[in-house]
Amino acid sequence: MSTIEQRIADNVARVRQGIADAAARSGRRADEVALIAVSKYVGAAEIDALLAAGCRDFGENRPQDLWRKAEEFHGRPIRWHMIGHLQRNKVRRTLPLVTLLHAGDSWRLLEAASQHLQQSGQVLEVLIEVNVSGDAAKTGLGPEEVEPLLPRIADLPQLRVRGLMAMARWGGTLDDARGDFVRLRELRDRLAASCPPQVALRELSMGMSGDFEVAIEEGATLVRVGSALFEGVDR
Numbered sequence: 001m002s003t004i005e006q007r008i009a010d011n012v013a014r015v016r017q018g019i020a021d022a023a024a025r026s027g028r029r030a031d032e033v034a035l036i037a038v039s040k041y042v043g044a045a046e047i048d049a050l051l052a053a054g055c056r057d058f059g060e061n062r063p064q065d066l067w068r069k070a071e072e073f074h075g076r077p078i079r080w081h082m083i084g085h086l087q088r089n090k091v092r093r094t095l096p097l098v099t100l101l102h103a104g105d106s107w108r109l110l111e112a113a114s115q116h117l118q119q120s121g122q123v124l125e126v127l128i129e130v131n132v133s134g135d136a137a138k139t140g141l142g143p144e145e146v147e148p149l150l151p152r153i154a155d156l157p158q159l160r161v162r163g164l165m166a167m168a169r170w171g172g173t174l175d176d177a178r179g180d181f182v183r184l185r186e187l188r189d190r191l192a193a194s195c196p197p198q199v200a201l202r203e204l205s206m207g208m209s210g211d212f213e214v215a216i217e218e219g220a221t222l223v224r225v226g227s228a229l230f231e232g233v234d235r
């Protein structure tokens, strides 16, 4: 094994242990939380090492990077997750490559996505991104915008809503992050009580390298972890 492979294998094992411990603290099994390996910082060698370490779900936040890597790794057992903002003019090339769109952050994007997918018949699973921290710099729907939009999103024929996604505020403490994650979970619970039958809000995509354990304690089912997988690796 090369040094890169060994380091990444060790990092993946450490993150998986952290996931398992945090899941246990929230009374869940480790396999109820999926690790999305965020590969946006790295190239082919590191992605190969992640695959060798058993990772199958990969996250990219820039469409052009996702296109390139999806082509490079065509035929390999990778599920690609679009975790960053997607402009409408990139919908056509991006959606056929993607397993789950995490950043469903506006009505205009979701409507454009559904319209485009009608041509191919593809049905896409999406999460609705919510700006729970109120950071002006962050994308996502305001928490109060989600409920009135849900019935309209539910009626978009090519989309299946699976849950919500959020990021903790920039530069906050772990307690701040926990507060943001609690807000997302509480919003989900409130919406789930009244949402249209074709909408499922099972998934909560929240938690990154610095706060994924807290996110799992507060109910995350998908964690998006990048930097922690590449510690000790020059990139």
Ligand SMILES: *Cc1c(COP(=O)(O)O)cnc(C)c1O
Pocket: 038, 040, 061, 083, 084, 167, 207, 208, 209, 210, 224, 225, 226, 227, 228
């Ligand atoms: C980069 C990124 C991550 C991963 O961040 P790390 O702190 O490196 O784990 C997670 N989610 C989104 C949306 C990102 O852009």
